[in-house]
Amino acid sequence: MNVKVNDTVLVITGKYKGKQGKVLKTEPKTNRVIVEGVNLVHKHEKARKANDTSRIVTEEAPIDVSNVELVCDKCGKATRVGHAVVDGKRVRVCKKCGAVLDKAYAKKAKKAAAAEQKEEAPKKRTRKRTQKTSETPETAETAAPATEKGEE
Ligand SMILES: [Zn+2]
Numbered sequence: 001m002n003v004k005v006n007d008t009v010l011v012i013t014g015k016y017k018g019k020q021g022k023v024l025k026t027e028p029k030t031n032r033v034i035v036e037g038v039n040l041v042h043k044h045e046k047a048r049k050a051n052d053t054s055r056i057v058t059e060e061a062p063i064d065v066s067n068v069e070l071v072c073d074k075c076g077k078a079t080r081v082g083h084a085v086v087d088g089k090r091v092r093v094c095k096k097c098g099a100v101l102d103k104a105y106a107k108k109a110k111k112a113a114a115a116e117q118k119e120e121a122p123k124k125r126t127r128k129r130t131q132k133t134s135e136t137p138e139t140a141e142t143a144a145p146a147t148e149k150g151e152e
Helices: 103-109 111-116
Strands: 008-011 020-027 032-035 040-045 055-060 068-071 081-086 089-094
Touching: 008 032
Parallel strands: none
Antiparallel strands: 008 020, 008 068, 020 032, 040 055, 081 089
16 A cells, blocks of 8 residues: 555545545555544444443545655655655655655654754653552551461
8 A cells, every 4th residue: 555644645546535544544454544624424333331322423434545646845746656665665755746745754864854844743741651650558467466267
């Protein structure tokens, strides 16, 4: 698949033809992608817990990757994807203007511009497990004499 998460794609066929959106998820196994605002379906969600309310949720359903085309940042056109090697790495390039489509490399190419628009990296939360200190509660019972067996 030539489409990756966070790419902007244009839907080229089907009900949402002509609509652009950001790729939210890719499913390489099934060759499908989920595009923001495209192929919206209503899901009827039933309340499962006491405080839940049954509701109708609108969300994107996956569409086939062949129904979308990658949109180039540089020329703004939907394009097929070519490949090139930059710094020893295989990158995706725009077939129409030749710009590198992989964001990491596009950034490298224009270092100065990148300094201005620092992408806010999603803060990864490293879950800190509260370490269980070996707090064996010392009760007063420890001092109490062991009860005799047979007394149940
Ligand atoms: Zn282009």
